[in-house]
Amino acid sequence: MEHNKILIVDDDAKLRELLTRYLGQQGYVVDTLPDARELDRKLARNRPDLMVLDVMMPGDDGLAVVRRLRAQGETVPVIMLTARGEDVDRILGLEMGADDYLPKPFNPRELTARIQSVLRRHHATPALAARHESDEVIEFGEFQLNLGRRELLKNQQALSLTTAEFAVLTVLATHPRRPLTREQLMEMALGKGNGESLDRSIDVHISRLRKTLEGGDSPLRFIQTVWGYGYVFVPDGSERE
Template sequence: MTASATPEVRPSLLVVDDDSRVRTVVCWQLEADGYSVHEAADGNAAWQCLEERRFDLVVLDLSLPGLSGLDLLRRLRDCGDRTPVVVLSGRSGEGDRIVGLDLGADDYLVKPFSPGELAARVRSVLRRSSGSPVAAPSAATEPGSNLHIDPWTREVALDGSPVPLTAREFDLLAFLAAHPRRVFTRAQLLEQVWSSSKRWQSEATVTEHVHRLRHKLGSRHLVTVRGVGYRLEP
């Protein structure tokens, strides 16, 4: 008698949007891609789902009745939950993107979007959050540096104090740390860290993340090479 194969565990996603049409399309696309997908129509229902079970990723609309998407994201990060979050929003302003990213979103997609683009973003975020470390351990620190990056635990410390980073912020910092003092253009960083090209994402995303890292680490380590790109000074 042949032993039964171990069933494959599919990544579990939570889709939060008050527009039933958007939820239907998004859930259909993600289920077709092989994910186990759950739905919530508002922030309070989403929070209850997150309290009851663990998800591998949350697709979160910002404009929700009751508990807003930003408030839900803030509550999630305040309690130490690092579940990856892809934010959906009808607001295209840079300020809204920065607020979402500062609160700990791992990616930001403006409506209207194609289901295929969202699926690509989800794959990219899941790959980064569950894959192997971006940087080699030997590249994480240098003697005398006040910046310590541990690619195995994904922890960062500055002058001995922990620095909380989102998954994307850590990936960007770890990649630059793996190539100290080497200059990368925004297009190169988009390709290497986001596993993306201009077709999927704007180079402004890189600029926003560098700005956020500088806010948390100071300007000493992340250096802008005018007209070219960025490098890390350990």
């Protein structure tokens, strides 16, 4: 049985030691870094299945790191640790491309649950993938969403999505023209109940998806807001009546 590899990037030595021991007991293979200086080399030599990244670090902070990685096309799932206790840090992390966040201090059990949730999405778990054939492709505009291969193509060129963005887009695209509330998207795409995360986190994932799908001068709007309710996916991108 192959064990998932987790990379912890945090300048708190005691926390790194605690998480290494605890996650190791849960069956994960854990590696750590005190800051981001050696991160690129680590990703190239021994790429993890998931990275836990602290926001507040010496040198490049976690927000700058995840923004740079996503700009480079790096898709490794990222859970950000935020210490300030302010929603703005969590939202910024999601806007930069993080898949989830966890405020400090936290119980290691909670981190383990978040890791399991993100990895399930990343590996196409039954919650989303079992309902679809392995070769099912949803086409809209210039895009092809391949559910089995978990990739989004534009004119046959692969686009970079986080695990959360792919999950949200999959739920929307498999329910075309059906308005979905934020709570439904939270549960169906991210496996979270209404009290587990901010409604705003769904808005951030939608915003990033729109930039990917509707950039430039295109008049098409595939993900449309249903005011006072949520969002709806319109395959032809036309305005809803």
